[in-house]
Amino acid sequence: MSLVRKLKPDHNITGPLVPLSMVPIFGLTTFIFGIPTGMYTLAVMVSLFAIFYLYVFIRTGNITRLVIFAECVFLDYMLFMASGDFLANPFDRKEFALAYYSGMAFFGLVLVYLLLTRKFKWRGREIFELAAASIEETGNGYTSRPKPVGKMDYSLQQLHAFARFCARHLIALPYITSKNITLVPIKMGEEYGRVLGLSGDYRDASWVNFDVDGEVSIHISQKDYLDYREPLAFDQLCASFGQVYIDFFEAHKKGEGIRVVDRMDDLKLGFFS
Amino acid sequence: MDFSTAAKYASLLSKDYAEDIFKLLVNYQAISASEVATRLNLHIKTAQDYLEALNQLDIVSKDEVLEKKRPYYRYALKQTRLMIDIDLKQVKREASTNSLASHIRERANAGARFSAARSDDYITSVTIWTGNGREREERKIKLTTPQGKFLYHLPFPKAEPLTVDEIMHKAGVDEHLAPEIVDLVQLLEKYMVIESVEEE
Numbered sequence: 001m002s003l004v005r006k007l008k009p010d011h012n013i014t015g016p017l018v019p020l021s022m023v024p025i026f027g028l029t030t031f032i033f034g035i036p037t038g039m040y041t042l043a044v045m046v047s048l049f050a051i052f053y054l055y056v057f058i059r060t061g062n063i064t065r066l067v068i069f070a071e072c073v074f075l076d077y078m079l080f081m082a083s084g085d086f087l088a089n090p091f092d093r094k095e096f097a098l099a100y101y102s103g104m105a106f107f108g109l110v111l112v113y114l115l116l117t118r119k120f121k122w123r124g125r126e127i128f129e130l131a132a133a134s135i136e137e138t139g140n141g142y143t144s145r146p147k148p149v150g151k152m153d154y155s156l157q158q159l160h161a162f163a164r165f166c167a168r169h170l171i172a173l174p175y176i177t178s179k180n181i182t183l184v185p186i187k188m189g190e191e192y193g194r195v196l197g198l199s200g201d202y203r204d205a206s207w208v209n210f211d212v213d214g215e216v217s218i219h220i221s222q223k224d225y226l227d228y229r230e231p232l233a234f235d236q237l238c239a240s241f242g243q244v245y246i247d248f249f250e251a252h253k254k255g256e257g258i259r260v261v262d263r264m265d266d267l268k269l270g271f272f273s
Numbered sequence: 274m275d276f277s278t279a280a281k282y283a284s285l286l287s288k289d290y291a292e293d294i295f296k297l298l299v300n301y302q303a304i305s306a307s308e309v310a311t312r313l314n315l316h317i318k319t320a321q322d323y324l325e326a327l328n329q330l331d332i333v334s335k336d337e338v339l340e341k342k343r344p345y346y347r348y349a350l351k352q353t354r355l356m357i358d359i360d361l362k363q364v365k366r367e368a369s370t371n372s373l374a375s376h377i378r379e380r381a382n383a384g385a386r387f388s389a390a391r392s393d394d395y396i397t398s399v400t401i402w403t404g405n406g407r408e409r410e411e412r413k414i415k416l417t418t419p420q421g422k423f424l425y426h427l428p429f430p431k432a433e434p435l436t437v438d439e440i441m442h443k444a445g446v447d448e449h450l451a452p453e454i455v456d457l458v459q460l461l462e463k464y465m466v467i468e469s470v471e472e473e
Contacts, residue, residue, distance in 0.1 A: 141431035143379050145387045148394060148426060179392050203391060217394055217425075235432035 006132035007125060008229050010273035014189035019049065039083035046072050046079065056195055060167040064120045071107040078103065115271045118264075122170045124187035125273055126264035128206075128224060131241035132232055140231035146219040147235075149242030152210070152249065159210055162252050169261055171248070175202055182209045183245065188272055208245045218242040276364070278330070279357050285326055286355075290315060294323060298333060303347040324348045365452060372455045373438040380468040381430035385461075395421030401464045419446045420457045427467070434470040 022045045030038030050072030057065035078100050082090045090096045114120040154162075163174035163181045172183035173194060184207045186194050193199035206224045209217045218241050225234065248260045274282075285291060293313050297304055306321035313320070327333045328348065332355065335346045386400040400413045416424065422444040428435050435443070437451075437458060446454060461467040 139431050141381050141429055143383075143387070143429050144385075145379070145396065145427070145429070146389050146394075146425065147429065177392065203389065209394075211394065215394055219389070233431060235429040238429070 005129065006135070006229060006232070007128055007227055010125065010188070010270065012187070012189040012273075014192065015272055018192060022046070022049075036083045039079045043076050043079040043083070046076050050076065052192070052196075056191070059195060060170065060173070061164060062168055062170055064114045067107075067110055067114065071111070074103050074107065118271065121269075121271060122186045122188050122191050123172075123264050124185040124190065125269050126267050127171065127185040127241070127244060128187075128227065129267050129269065130244045130263070131237060132228060134240055135232045135236050137233040137236060138230050139233050141234040142222060142225050142231075143234065144219075144222065146209070146217045147238040147242070148215060148217045149239055150216050150246065151214045152216055152246060153214060154210075154249070154253070156212060158253055159212075162210075162249050165252050165257050165260075166248075169257075171260070171264075172208070173202075178212075180209050180211045182207045206241075208242060210249075216242055216246060218245075274356075274358050276359065279359050281326070281330060282355065282357050285323070285330070288323070290319075290323075294320070298327075298348065298350040299353060303336065303349040305345055305347050307345070367452065372458070373441075373451060374436050376434040376436055376470045377440070377458060377462075377467050378428035378432055378434040378470060379430045380465055383430070383466045385464075385466045387424070389425070390421065394425050396424040397421055399424070399461070399466065401466060403464065414460070416457070417453060419444075419450045420453060422446055423454050423457065 022042060025045065026038050026042040029041040050069050053065045053068040053072065056062065057069060081096060082100075091100075111120075159181055160176075163176065163183065166172040166183050167174050170186070172185045175182045175184065182202065184194065184202050184205050190199065194202070194205070199205070203219070204221060206220045207218065209219075211217075218238055220234075220238060220241060225232075225237075228237075251257060251260050290313055294309060297309055297312060301308075306324050307317055309315065309324065310317040310320040324333060324335070324346075328335050332351060333348045334351050335348050337344050338347055384402055387396050388398045388400070389395070390397050395418060396416060398413050398415050400411055402409055403412050404410055423440055423446050426440050426444040428440075437454065441448070441451065441454060458467060462469065
C-alpha cells in the first residue's frame, strides 16, 4: 500500500479543542468564583460532553463512545465529591485519592489504547485517501451533481447490516429513509457539527447512497474535493469513491468486515486526523 | 394560423370597444372611421387604427370614396365568423436524429448549482447565473422528472461525452420524451452549462 498522501495535512484542531477548552473555562471560573464553583462548572461541561458521547453511541453503536461516557460520569462524580459540598479536603482522604487516581489511570490507559488502535477514530480521511489512491490523472472538472456509479445486488437486510457496520466502525454516519440509506463519511473534528446537525443538510456533504433498487450513487462536496493536494480528475475520483464503498459492502457481505478495518488501518493516518 | 397572427386577433378582440365596432360592421353595409368614432364616442385615430388593423387581417375590405374631392375609406365586413385556430404541433420541438446523436457533457466550471432529490436519483432544479455586473441575477430552472433523471446521468466535465440518446437510455427516459430533453439540452447549452463535444 502506497503511503503517498493525496490529502493535504490535517491542521483541524476542532476535535481536541472542544475537550481542551474546558481547562481555561475551569481556570477562569475558579479564579473568579472560587474552587467549588469552578468544579461545578467543569462538572456541567463534562456532563454535556458525556451526553454528546452517549448520543453518538446510540446513533452509531460504537462502543468507544460508551467508554468516554463512562469516563465522563466517573469524572463528574469525582468533581462533585471534590467540590467540597460532600467531602471537606477530599484529597486528604486516602479512599478518595485512591479512587480518583486509580480511576483516572484506568480510563487514561483505556483511552490511550483506543487511540492507538484507532478504534476511536472517525474514518473520513481514510475513505478519501483510499478513493484517491489509484487516481493519478489531474484536471479538476468538479461538479456539485451526484454521480450514479453502478447497480449492486443486495437485500434490504444486507444493506441495513452494512449501514450498522459502517456506523459501528465510524466509517460513515448513516441516514436512513424508506427508499435509501445514505452513508456520510466524517473526518475527525467534523463529528460535532455533523452528529448534532449543525453542519447543514447532509445531502450537501460527501455521501454514498444505496437505494432499495440497488442503485449506488455518490456525491463529493467541494470542501472535501479542495482538501486534496491536487485537482484530481473528478469523474475518476467519484467512481473510485463509490468503488471503495462497494468493495467494503462486498467484503462485509462475505463476513470479512475486519479486512475493511485493516485496509483503513494500513494507511496509518494520524490518530487525530 | 401562426402564433403571431393569432396574437394580433386576440389583441384586437380584447379591446373594450371591439364588440361595439363589430356590431356596427355587421349591421352596416360599409362604414367610415369617422362614422365609427362619432357613433361610439371614440377618437378618430383610435377608430381608424382599429379598422386598418382589421383590414390587414383581411377581416374587412376598404374602398376609397370621394366626398367633395376629398378621399376617404369605407370599410365593409368580409367575413361574419372569426376563428382563431392554432396547430400546437407546429411549435413542438421534434427531436431530430442530429440532436439526439450529439455528444454532450457538463461544461467545466459552469458555475451551475444542481439540487438533487432527496428520495430518488434525479436532479430537481438547476440554478444558474445570468447577466453581468449589476444585471447579474440567479435563475432557477425547475426540471420535470425525466429531465431530472437525464441530468443526473449527464457525464461530468472532462469525462467521456455521451450522446443524448445514450444518456436517455442510461437514465431510463422513454424515447417519446425526447422533445423535452432536447429543449433542456438546448437551454443549458445556451447558458453554457452543457457543452457539445465533436466526435474524434
